[in-house]
Amino acid sequence: MCEQHAAAPPPASLTRRGVLATAVALAGAGAGADRAVAGGPATSGVRETPGGTLVVENGTLLDPLTGRVIEDAVVVIVRGRVEAAGSRADTAAARRAAEAAEVVDADGGWVLPGLVESHIHLNTLAEARDALSYGATTARSGSTNFYQDIGVRALARAVPGRAPTLRAAGLFVTPDLGDGILADPELAPLARERNGVRSADALRHLVRTNVARGADVIKTRVNERAGLPEQDPTVQVYSREQLATVVAEAGRHGKQVLCHSYAEQGIHDAVVAGVRSIEHGVYVGERTLVEMKRRGTYFTPTLAAMAGMAESSDPVLAERGRTYLPVVRRAVRAAKELGVPVAAGTDSSGGTVKPIGREVELLRAAGLPALDAIRSATTVGARLLGLEREAGRLLRGFRGDVVVVDGSPLDDVTVLKKPRVVVKSGVRYAD
Structure with missing residues (x-):
């Protein structure tokens, strides 16, 4: 596959720094580059904005690596990173510290890493x-x-x-x-x-x-x-x-x-x-x-x-x-x-x-x-x-990326095709 479809090329005068800056500006980001790409390998080009603070609760948490399932679980995300994830008892302190956070009610759904x-x-x-x-x-x-x-x-x-x-x-x-x-x-x-x-x-x-x-x-x-x-x-x-x-x-x-x-x-x-x-x-x-x-x-x-x-x-x-x-x-x-x-x-x-x-x-x-x-x-x-230290699991220090689905993916993986809630770096996705 990998068939690329035609797209208009950028202006010939566009600099390498401008590729990043223009993309962000067009997206409404308004963030400046913190270093130029030209002159050597670059890995960022844009300062990373801290994510949101958010709590997901009242769901069943699945850890894909171990297969462990925790009912009535809580995931606490602070500034875009997981602060705690697990049972209500195990996350109580983190939950209190994030008391002013937005709360997402999983409403009995299953909670997985993004x-x-x-x-x-x-x-x-x-x-x-x-x-x-x-x-x-x-x-x-x-x-x-x-x-x-x-x-x-x-x-x-x-x-x-x-x-x-x-x-x-x-x-x-x-x-x-x-x-x-x-x-x-x-x-x-x-x-x-x-x-x-x-x-x-x-x-x-x-x-x-x-x-x-x-x-x-x-x-x-x-x-x-x-x-x-x-x-x-x-x-x-x-x-x-x-x-x-x-x-x-x-x-x-x-x-x-x-x-x-x-x-x-x-x-x-x-x-x-x-x-x-x-x-x-x-x-x-x-x-x-x-x-x-x-x-x-x-x-x-x-x-x-x-x-x-x-x-x-x-x-x-x-x-x-x-x-x-x-x-x-x-x-x-x-x-x-x-x-x-x-x-x-x-x-x-x-x-x-x-x-x-x-x-x-x-x-x-x-x-x-x-x-x-x-x-x-x-x-x-x-x-x-x-x-592997950033994504794929919901552990302390990992990126605060979460999906909530209606039903157990262990019983029916098709529930993953239509997530009810998507959270990216502690920010709830909304179209």
């Missing part, structure tokens, strides 16, 4: 809003057209409750950048590459440009796209050596790599090259899953994207979706049996955001136990993003 969406394309404010409304309080970008994900990340830091906390990927490291080459003047020299972004120097240059823009992760590919009927997703576009060049350059800047892939040989090459996670991975084989287990490589199968493709009006795409979905379901089961961590990601793009709960539903239907399917969108996703 969900983690490990593969999404957030190109617009509307997409960021929709992802958050579905309970995705933390996400990883699967790349954007013109560094919009950098702006979304800044928005989440400046205005809690407006967007998910985001690990941004910037531009896709792909042979044909298309109009994406206009996203940064530094990329113009790549137009001289006769075969596209394939040489070691070109690959390094694109990775470095992403890093200079402030990318948290690097997104590349090994196969063509499945979401374009004229392309064959089993065709390999980068060799193992080229992928290793991308991984090595990203590693020099402390960045990990996620890789779009479909065919077994390409997937194997990507894993051996050292990518952090395999995206889609329809035809992943046992030898590669064994290697993924050995290396700690994650698998993000994006079942929601496959299911959506099966419903396409284009006959080529519909046939692909119908063919791929049962194959990747088997791959999920094999990954589970071998101990490969499976993360939830919808691969949403093009203005339509799928609920992250839909991916959890499909992972459950593929054969994951309910708790493991929930973990794919909480603790496993948080580890993949390097945020």
